[in-house]
Amino acid sequence: MFGMSRRVVVVDDDRMVNDLICRILKGHYEVKSYTSAEEMLHGADLTHTDVVITDNRLPGMDGLNLLRELQRTDYNIPVIMITGYAELEDAIEALKSGAFDFILKPFNNEQIIISVQKALDSRELVVQNIALMEQLKTKNRELESLYKNIQTRNMEIEKELDIAGNLQRxxxxxxxxxxxxxxxxxxxxxxxxxxxxxxxxxxxxxxxxxxxxxxxxxxxxxxxxxxxxxxxxxxxxxxxxxxxxxxxxxxxxxxxxxxxxxxxxxxxxxxxxxxxxxxxxxxxxxxxxxxxxxxxxxxxxxxxxxxxxxxxxxxxxxxxxxxxxxxxxxxxxxxxxxxxxxxxxxxxxxxxxxxxxxxxxxxxxxxxxxxxxxxxxxxxxxxxxxxxxxxxxxxxxxxxx
Missing domain, CATH: 3.60.40.10 (PPM-type phosphatase domain)
Structure with missing residues (x-):
């Protein structure tokens, strides 16, 4: 389901492309746009960012390096790469590096919306898995603590049984x-x-x-x-x-x-x-x-x-x-x-x-x-x-x- 609470960040130095993507998404999500990777990294609130759509060819830091920078964080933000036919090899390299998807120019509204929704669904699963893993780690720590307590109590019981055994003898x-x-x-x-x-x-x-x-x-x-x-x-x-x-x-x-x-x-x-x-x-x-x-x-x-x-x-x-x-x-x-x-x-x-x-x-x-x-x-x-x-x-x- 679409939700206004979902935030999508768009990074593209081409104002027309940037505005087009923002118009496609604004009816469904909260959208923030930037014209460079550096601007995005300094200005975006990554803790509340759910998807990043970036052009591959950007001034300064390109889309692939932006992807790598985002991967160094703990936010697990899926990245969708926008690229032209001439840059297809770069898009494939981005996928190999961990990009969620790539969209070829020219694109239509449906392509953008479907790709973003899939990315959001994927991120939700990732977040849920991370939460479950944290719960599992917490339970494991609790079990380890309980096991240590049981071991300690068992040792105490063994000592008590030894004493009781000596008394019984x-x-x-x-x-x-x-x-x-x-x-x-x-x-x-x-x-x-x-x-x-x-x-x-x-x-x-x-x-x-x-x-x-x-x-x-x-x-x-x-x-x-x-x-x-x-x-x-x-x-x-x-x-x-x-x-x-x-x-x-x-x-x-x-x-x-x-x-x-x-x-x-x-x-x-x-x-x-x-x-x-x-x-x-x-x-x-x-x-x-x-x-x-x-x-x-x-x-x-x-x-x-x-x-x-x-x-x-x-x-x-x-x-x-x-x-x-x-x-x-x-x-x-x-x-x-x-x-x-x-x-x-x-x-x-x-x-x-x-x-x-x-x-x-x-x-x-x-x-x-x-x-x-x-x-x-x-x-x-x-x-x-x-x-x-x-x-x-x-x-x-x-x-x-």
Whole structure:
């Protein structure tokens, strides 16, 4: 569309040609005219100039050099060259140098108007593109700034996770307890720097200790914080000389009350009391995958769950179980992350495959069992990312004299 706000500058030393072009355009645009390139460069407001029409042959600076001068500015003004047939080579040179168009003399009104309108349309696109490029540059700068902020925050989070991971590892015993007749082996693989798996030993006598093995739902910071709360609750109830089922029940009530002020979580939990003088293991299992007892004769027994997980149902009930323990017994504890790992075909390991892997090492000592099982799990999963934390803990009981 034509618009009176568009300004066209005409440069021609021939007064008749200059006036003719001005008359053609004045009905459509604001027009300024000059008789030399020098006059135009000194007098025209280039910031408000949309198109320049110039004769090629001018006194002093010619049209081609005027074109070059305009190209040195940042105004992106299209230049239309007026030339005669004898100057056609100059016009072609001007096009090569960046002129928008050239018009041969003699010309008519329509040629001038069409060429100017095309130049204006082209300049509008150029201006729009420049504006878009500036917007893009601004957005890129904003994105770069945001990316740097994210990188900085990620580094801060990594440091926080390292600190939280160190704190969470405090939930694990610094060393295994010096309990007569027992040896221990452990392998642990968290999905993130911190996890919800933990275990603990509470020695209550020379030949008596409590053992806690737990797995909190999820992983990462929320699971680690919930793990700390579970351990705090268990440490508190362990001082009351309760049975395993009573200890789990009290812990369950504590966690349900705590859920009123924190995010939704739950935990599976094994609580056992080893009484070596009596030769018994008293236990209650709240949802932990059934730990295994490998007897000296290589018979395998399972300490299956007898209650649901803790932290959800205030009506949950837990039972106490008891088994005899003897010299040569080996105990294998593991979290469900073992079963949930999958290979490249998305085949889940599951309990069946896990037991098949265990059967290959059933005669081995606990260190070999744990190392071998862990290696078998890694091989099965083909080093893929795990969906849950994996903990393997083995105990060997050699008896007391």
């Amino acid at each position: 405090c939930l694990f015993p610094v060393s295994f307890p010096p309990v007569r007749g027992f040896e221990f082996a452990l392998k642990y693989l968290p999905v993130e720097k911190i996890s919800g798996d933990f275990f603990d030993f509470i020695v209550t006598g020379e030949d008596r200790f409590s053992f806690i093995f737990a797995d909190v739902s999820g992983h990462g910071v929320p699971a680690a914080l919930y793990s700390a709360m579970v351990k705090t609750a268990l440490s508190s109830v362990s001082e009351k000389n309760l049975s395993p089922s009573e200890s789990i029940s009290e812990t369950n009530r504590f966690l349900i009350n705590a859920q009123k002020t924190m995010s939704y979580n739950y935990a599976t939990l094994f609580y056992g009391i080893f009484d070596l003088t009596e030769g018994k293991l008293h236990y209650s299992n709240a949802g932990i995958p059934a730990p295994m007892v490998i007897r000296e004769n290589e018979k395998v027994e399972f300490l299956g769950p007898n209650g649901t997980f803790v932290g959800i149902f205030d009506t949950a009930h837990y039972r106490d179980e008891v088994i005899a323990i003897g010299k040569g017994d080996r105990f294998i504890f593991y979290t469900d992350g073992v079963f949930e790992c999958a290979n490249s075909e998305d085949k889940i390991m599951g309990q069946k495959i896990f037991l098949e892997l265990l059967s290959r090492h059933i005669r081995d000592d606990i260190d070999t069992i744990v190392e071998s099982l862990f290696g078998e799990i890694i091989n099965f999963c083909e080093d893929r990312r795990y969906s849950d934390d994996i903990t393997l803990l083995a105990m060997n009981y050699s008896g007391i004299k």
